[in-house]
Amino acid sequence: MGDSSTSKIKLYSFYRSSCACRVRIALNLKGIDYEYKAVNLFQGEQFSPDFLKLNPLGYVPVLVDGETTLADSFAILMYLEEKYPQYPLLPEDPNKRAINYQAANIVCSSIQPFQNLAVLKYIDENVGSGESIHWALTHINKGFAALEKLLAKYAGKYATGDEVFLADLFLAPQIQGSITRFNIDMTSYPLLLRVYKAYEELSAFQDAMPEKQPDAPKDIKGE
Template sequence: MTAPGPLILHDYWRSGASYRVRIALNIKGLAYEQVAHDLRAGAQRAPDYLALNPQGLVPALATDGGLLTQSLAIIEYLDETCPDPPLLPEGAADRAMVRAMAAAIACDIHPLQNARVLGWLGDALGADEVARKRWIGHWIGTGFAALEAMIRQHGRGFAFGSRLSLVDCCLVPQLYTARRFGVALEGFPALVEAAENAAGDPRVAAAHPDRQPDAPGAAALPA
């Protein structure tokens, strides 16, 4: 495994999956150029981007090994090619638990509340703002209840153990989204504490949506 060459991250400031990859890149200390695609304007479906990435989604990471897609696959690649500091623990059972906690977010929560799904709920099913908020709250709440139990069992300061991991790459963006949608968080104290502990790390903080070049008013924020 060789370290990745020059990296270009195709992302969008408020994309939760892009936020995950930024956290991983920052924890690894890898420099990267950002190319923003405005999802609200449908830029991810522009022909030149589709030619590069037929999925028409962000994030995608251009490397000297080609274009990588899907946030978890990208993060596993970074962990294999640039193993220090590791984002997965050593033992197979521990690695499975970390991957399961990440999947509980990436497979069971996030896909149900991203922009394209919420758009369809409104446009094709006529779900109004209230119905969409109930939908969001239900799936985030169900997933967070499961994660709360897993973090109580496996967390020691961070969501898994006592150091940043793949779980944090997924958890910090998911908590950001939950707050953005006004989801009640009183039932998930261990989850919130672990996520805030991770979010306080300067490398994680630098990946925050508000600090990306394409964020509204980003230039006005302190560096």
């Protein structure tokens, strides 16, 4: 393998993965060219022996940068932030930085894990068909209600002010997926809806959305 100064970064991704979307947004914001390596979660490609060598958990995203191989979107984003400082993802103010961490963790710890494919499949098979939707909506609404309150003091055009930071990278795909996959009613979350509309004006965000990915179905409509 060549070193990272000469080799293009590889991102193992699935078009509908909100975790992978976070990383795609970061790469776009930082202007980092990368090779998209599609992993079809619906067909179980994440459990292939070759992919499990990259991430034993069998999840996307995985980033390969020269000799460095990283899984987990949060770890990947922190790596990109430290190695590629152009377009900082974190504010300088320590309090505002901590709020970005907190908002990001609400999404990646208290919402997204409860709605991933493996969890929803398990609930439908072991609790009851269709129960997974109620489960997902319960956790999405709980998390969105918390975010709405948390960010009220800090939000500007975006989640924590008038510049895009880490929290926005987690919010954008989470809100997008909640609307398109779970038909969530965003009227109860006016702040989140407002910042989501602001993301629609940013090419770095829109180019990272599911429908723009090379492995997205041709008939996808903003899912």
